[in-house]
Amino acid sequence: MLPYLRFELLRMLRDRRFVLFTVAFPLGIYLLFSHLDDGGQRDGGITLASYLLVAMAAYGAMGATLSAGSARMAAERSSGWIRQLRATPLPAHGYLTVKLAAGMLLALPALLVVALAGVLTGGVHLPPLHWVELLGLLWLGALPFAGLGILLGCLLDATSSQPAMIASYMLLAVLGGMWAPVDAMPRALRTAAHALPSYHFADLGWRAIAGSAPAPADLLTLAAYAAGFGALAIWAWRRRVAAR
Amino acid sequence: MQTDVSTVPAATFAAVGKRYGPVTALDGVDFEIRRGETVALLGPNGAGKSTTIGLLLGLERPDSGRIAVLGGGPEQAVAAGRVAAMLQEGGLPPGATVAELVDFVRQLYPRPLPLGEVLELAGLADLAGRRSERLSGGQAQRVRFALAIAGNPELAFLDEPTTGMDVEARHAFWDRMRAFAAQGRTVLFATHYLEEADAVADRALVLQRGRVVADGPVTAIKARTSRRVVRCTLPGAEERTLGRLPGVTEVSLHGDSVRLTTGDADATVRALFAAGLPVHDLEVTGGGLEEAFLALTGSSAAEA
Numbered sequence: 001m002l003p004y005l006r007f008e009l010l011r012m013l014r015d016r017r018f019v020l021f022t023v024a025f026p027l028g029i030y031l032l033f034s035h036l037d038d039g040g041q042r043d044g045g046i047t048l049a050s051y052l053l054v055a056m057a058a059y060g061a062m063g064a065t066l067s068a069g070s071a072r073m074a075a076e077r078s079s080g081w082i083r084q085l086r087a088t089p090l091p092a093h094g095y096l097t098v099k100l101a102a103g104m105l106l107a108l109p110a111l112l113v114v115a116l117a118g119v120l121t122g123g124v125h126l127p128p129l130h131w132v133e134l135l136g137l138l139w140l141g142a143l144p145f146a147g148l149g150i151l152l153g154c155l156l157d158a159t160s161s162q163p164a165m166i167a168s169y170m171l172l173a174v175l176g177g178m179w180a181p182v183d184a185m186p187r188a189l190r191t192a193a194h195a196l197p198s199y200h201f202a203d204l205g206w207r208a209i210a211g212s213a214p215a216p217a218d219l220l221t222l223a224a225y226a227a228g229f230g231a232l233a234i235w236a237w238r239r240r241v242a243a244r
Numbered sequence: 245m246q247t248d249v250s251t252v253p254a255a256t257f258a259a260v261g262k263r264y265g266p267v268t269a270l271d272g273v274d275f276e277i278r279r280g281e282t283v284a285l286l287g288p289n290g291a292g293k294s295t296t297i298g299l300l301l302g303l304e305r306p307d308s309g310r311i312a313v314l315g316g317g318p319e320q321a322v323a324a325g326r327v328a329a330m331l332q333e334g335g336l337p338p339g340a341t342v343a344e345l346v347d348f349v350r351q352l353y354p355r356p357l358p359l360g361e362v363l364e365l366a367g368l369a370d371l372a373g374r375r376s377e378r379l380s381g382g383q384a385q386r387v388r389f390a391l392a393i394a395g396n397p398e399l400a401f402l403d404e405p406t407t408g409m410d411v412e413a414r415h416a417f418w419d420r421m422r423a424f425a426a427q428g429r430t431v432l433f434a435t436h437y438l439e440e441a442d443a444v445a446d447r448a449l450v451l452q453r454g455r456v457v458a459d460g461p462v463t464a465i466k467a468r469t470s471r472r473v474v475r476c477t478l479p480g481a482e483e484r485t486l487g488r489l490p491g492v493t494e495v496s497l498h499g500d501s502v503r504l505t506t507g508d509a510d511a512t513v514r515a516l517f518a519a520g521l522p523v524h525d526l527e528v529t530g531g532g533l534e535e536a537f538l539a540l541t542g543s544s545a546a547e548a
Contacts, residue, residue: 003351011339079335084391087301088352089325244305 060110068103073153
């Protein structure tokens with residue numbers, strides 16, 4: 001399975017749109033807005049530079065994990081490539097395992113690049129272990145989005161999955177507070193945001209960068225979404241792709 | 245490649261049936277493919293060729309009957325890397341070179357062929373560095389063949405491997421396939437061209453509407469499909485006289501123009517002239533493949 005994983009990583013890193021969306025774009029936004037930081041503390045006791053660091057790292061990681069499945073996978077389904085792979089000794093779970101692993105691994109550059117920018121230009125300074133905790137939580141917290149990406153890839157066809165993925169990505173990002181703080185939103189939107197995994201994903205990071213312990217609500221919500229999307233993705237795979 | 249001297253057949257279908265909703269794809273299909281054979285699975289579109297290959301690979305399950313591949317279940321043979329396939333519409337993923345693609349698929353198998361040998365065998369040595377999205381239809385087809393042979397399988401299933409190739413590319417392809425099969429391997433390929441079966445296969449299995457209507461050496465099958473149509477202009481033609489000519493099975497007349505269906509065109513034409521009839525504009529055409537299949541179905545129904 002490792003040769004297949006290497007092959008997938010190579011293909012995704014060569015995809016300019018993918019790199020633009022998950023690394024270049026969040027990095028650009030970070031560089032553009034983090035210098036507006038006046039040193040003042042915001043809600044949760046963190047600076048704008050820290051707030052944005054988490055928001056953009058989370059945004060990039062979410063994009064990377066979502067798009068490992070989604071349109072890419074829908075295209076591989078309709079072109080017959082998945083069927084061709086099923087006629088090789090690749091284990092039955094091999095395709096999904098590799099897509100999941102590729103999405104998770106490609107979330108790392110998105111996280112690391114924005115974090116590095118935070119250190120170099122945003123004046124965000126944390127002890128090494130604190131960085132490990134922050135990035136580790138943001139990395140694991142991206143798991144539900146990898147599951148959602150695979151679910152979309154199983155359910156939608158090649159033409160509808162691209163807009164569906166972008167729509168869910170934007171909705172999750174906006175209501176996750178990655179573009180503007182959720183606390184400043186109208187009450188109805190705030191309630192909706194609190195029900196979504198993206199808000200809890202970013203909140204995990206904001207709490208970690210402020211030095212607080214992870215909130216149980218964030219951990220539980222993300223775990224529940226990861227399990228839910230994962231189970232649905234496996235069900236959809238069996239129903240829609242590997243049905244005999 | 246390891247030589248297996250056992251007498252276990254390469255593949256067996258016993259009374260296999262498969263339905264998709266109300267459509268019967270296969271209706272009690274029986275056959276056996278022996279080790280080392282090159283067999284053509286011949287039939288028009290919708291005859292059940294792709295379904296047969298999907299079942300042989302365990303991608304689909306039969307509704308009835310039994311399937312064995314190399315002595316075990318199809319899934320086992322695929323998982324063990326003893327079987328490989330070139331499927332119809334096996335779209336290649338973008339973003340990788342031909343060599344990268346072939347190499348990773350090769351590494352999924354326990355005893356693959358060396359990369360250089362696969363590229364050579366598939367006629368891809370010059371295209372190794374080309375990105376998959378920049379290949380022509382015929383080139384992509386060669387890559388898909390390379391994917392089927394990369395794992396050094398004992399048994400390969402090729403579903404309409406020459407689709408989208410021009411005549412020259414077809415000939416080159418069959419040369420490569422023969423070279424691959426010559427090393428003791430078993431090959432089953434689906435096609436709807438009788439000539440392809442004739443050129444490459446030891447044996448043909450003819451499928452029509454989900455049933456095997458002929459199974460034997462290609463020459464024997466060709467003889468059974470030797471029906472020809474003789475057309476000519478013959479003033480004052482009489483249906484009764486024409487029907488008595490040797491080989492003729494069917495006569496149709498439209499004024500002076502005559503259309504004779506015959507099982508022996510040589511004898512029919514000879515007799516036409518020998519009878520001193522004022523025949524002109526003579527034309528002999530082979531029955532199309534569809535007609536040939538109809539002939540086969542008709543005769544098998546008559547034998548039953």
